[in-house]
Amino acid sequence: MRYIGKEASQEHLLDVAKHCVHAYLKAPQVTGHTKLEAEIVTGEDLVPIIEMLGALAQVNQFVRWDYETFKTNYDAGNPPVLVLMAADLTASQMGWDCGACGFATCNEFNKYTHENKNFGQLWAGPSCNWKVIDYGIACDWAAAAAWQYRVDNRIQADSGAMAAALGYMPGNSAYIGMPLGPTRDLVWWSRASMTKKFSYEDAIGSLFRTCPTHFGAFPGGGNPMFKNKERWWESPAFNVSQEIPGAMDAVYKVLEQMADIVDKYGPEIAKKYQK
Amino acid sequence: MKDYDQFRGEEYYQEWPPFSPADLRRKETVVQITRQMLMGAMTAPFAGGVQQIEGHIVYGQAEQEKLARKMEEMAYTNSRWEEIFKYEAVMVREADAVLFLGNYRCHETPLDAGCGLCGGRADCSYFYEKVKHKFGSVDITDRRSETPIKGPLCSARVDDLGYAVGSALWLAVNYLVDARPFMSVGMAGKQLGYCPNSGIVVGILVAAQAKNPFVDICPEYHLFNMSKIVDTARKQYITARTVTTFDYHRWIPKPKKEEESQ
Numbered sequence A: 001m002r003y004i005g006k007e008a009s010q011e012h013l014l015d016v017a018k019h020c021v022h023a024y025l026k027a028p029q030v031t032g033h034t035k036l037e038a039e040i041v042t043g044e045d046l047v048p049i050i051e052m053l054g055a056l057a058q059v060n061q062f063v064r065w066d067y068e069t070f071k072t073n074y075d076a077g078n079p080p081v082l083v084l085m086a087a088d089l090t091a092s093q094m095g096w097d098c099g100a101c102g103f104a105t106c107n108e109f110n111k112y113t114h115e116n117k118n119f120g121q122l123w124a125g126p127s128c129n130w131k132v133i134d135y136g137i138a139c140d141w142a143a144a145a146a147w148q149y150r151v152d153n154r155i156q157a158d159s160g161a162m163a164a165a166l167g168y169m170p171g172n173s174a175y176i177g178m179p180l181g182p183t184r185d186l187v188w189w190s191r192a193s194m195t196k197k198f199s200y201e202d203a204i205g206s207l208f209r210t211c212p213t214h215f216g217a218f219p220g221g222g223n224p225m226f227k228n229k230e231r232w233w234e235s236p237a238f239n240v241s242q243e244i245p246g247a248m249d250a251v252y253k254v255l256e257q258m259a260d261i262v263d264k265y266g267p268e269i270a271k272k273y274q275k
Numbered sequence B: 001m002k003d004y005d006q007f008r009g010e011e012y013y014q015e016w017p018p019f020s021p022a023d024l025r026r027k028e029t030v031v032q033i034t035r036q037m038l039m040g041a042m043t044a045p046f047a048g049g050v051q052q053i054e055g056h057i058v059y060g061q062a063e064q065e066k067l068a069r070k071m072e073e074m075a076y077t078n079s080r081w082e083e084i085f086k087y088e089a090v091m092v093r094e095a096d097a098v099l100f101l102g103n104y105r106c107h108e109t110p111l112d113a114g115c116g117l118c119g120g121r122a123d124c125s126y127f128y129e130k131v132k133h134k135f136g137s138v139d140i141t142d143r144r145s146e147t148p149i150k151g152p153l154c155s156a157r158v159d160d161l162g163y164a165v166g167s168a169l170w171l172a173v174n175y176l177v178d179a180r181p182f183m184s185v186g187m188a189g190k191q192l193g194y195c196p197n198s199g200i201v202v203g204i205l206v207a208a209q210a211k212n213p214f215v216d217i218c219p220e221y222h223l224f225n226m227s228k229i230v231d232t233a234r235k236q237y238i239t240a241r242t243v244t245t246f247d248y249h250r251w252i253p254k255p256k257k258e259e260e261s262q
Helices: A005-026 A042-055 A061-075 A106-117 A127-150 A157-166 A201-208 A249-271 B002-006 B021-042 B060-076 B082-094 B155-174 B185-189 B226-243 B256-261
Strands: A037-040 A083-088 A174-180 B053-058 B096-105 B180-181 B202-208
Touching: A005 A037, A005 A083, A005 A127, A037 A127, A037 B002, A042 A061, A042 A157, A042 A249, A042 B002, A083 A127, A083 A157, A083 B096, A106 B053, A127 B155, A157 A249, A174 B096, B021 B053, B021 B202, B021 B256, B053 B060, B053 B155, B053 B202, B060 B082, B060 B096, B082 B185, B082 B202, B082 B226, B096 B155, B096 B185, B155 B180, B155 B202, B180 B185, B185 B202, B226 B256
Parallel strands: none
Antiparallel strands: A037 A083, A083 A174, B053 B096, B096 B202, B180 B202
């Protein structure tokens, strides 16, 4: 018998994914009441999730990085194995009345949640924070299990949320995706998949937008110049905060695209859960 | 290098009797592992890689007793807590070390990502509508609260606390040391001022003993635990000795057959 290392290690990712799911389901809990669900998605079944990430990547840098990494590796024939981890955190059976949710009692929280449960940008809420801790412990155990096998992995809200939007594991409120591999050094960190996918100006522009105070000149005048070029004192720029009408239009367009992708794949995925 | 000529010695370890030098040597090793658990918590995966966890390690007979008594005091403030807090106070006394992990951002500097976890909305309004803030900077100086935890909290940050707890527990498992996370221990620790900057705290009890002190608990555990059973054995046996007193220099009672043969 002879095994090719690359193929064997790719197959091994599925075994590791099972170890991760096992660790996730077996993790210690603070409440003892948090119900966890998990699935493993591989091969062609990744395509709808990658397409959803691709749509959202147009308006979100973090998501773009994840999309490019999934897509590059999938197209190269080395798709990661995606572990999906979900839980419903929106009800408290404990009656601890701790107040962490913002209500004085668990009864009030449960009543409010029953009437107001809804999805945010990623997950649904409101959540019982002790169940949130259980969920975090469990997801952490899954990541630690992957690392125990020296498999590159990353905890992702975006791939989890895209799977949820497509209809995976319905009825839950929190969804995390954790891609495993492919097998090599540094897949999801210092990402080789991003090579030449953006410019120097893109990177610096990102810093200007995300850390504007770092580039501020002397602030004593009350309206500091913004050091956005080598000779920043010439034709000075200023960092102003203002509302931009229509700034969210691009996001709404992307949401429409995502709805189309859900229409395309959602019915097939929904069939998996029909009893 | 001269000091290494004196690098020699022997160390004896035993978990009984409690707080003997051999037992304290064992406990000290557990504290060292607990420190490593805290380091594991510090490197857990966090949203955006942002540092947000503080840790506190507590050990020693007086410190653990103080914590256990606080839990027993809190047990009577909520009928749903009573048994849990009383039982887990016993576990605090039996633990070798206590690790507190808290999130110091969940009530003051949220993720601000509109994730929906705290309130089911696509913005952070559920949180900001309920806290005192100016331009999104939360004023936490009013620490008065009618509930043990002053909510709401940023649940995305709380989720990250879960990752920290998970990594700490994972390290304990790798050392084959017993560890479990507790709400009660965290709540009492928070009231005692451990993890002083955190909005929510989890208490992890750690032990390296023949029997895991945090599982296989019997009913009325606050009354029927090792410490109580040992104490009643001392009480009962002393009296039993006293009621059948004799002078062993003169005569020692023997089974009838042996006495007849003498």
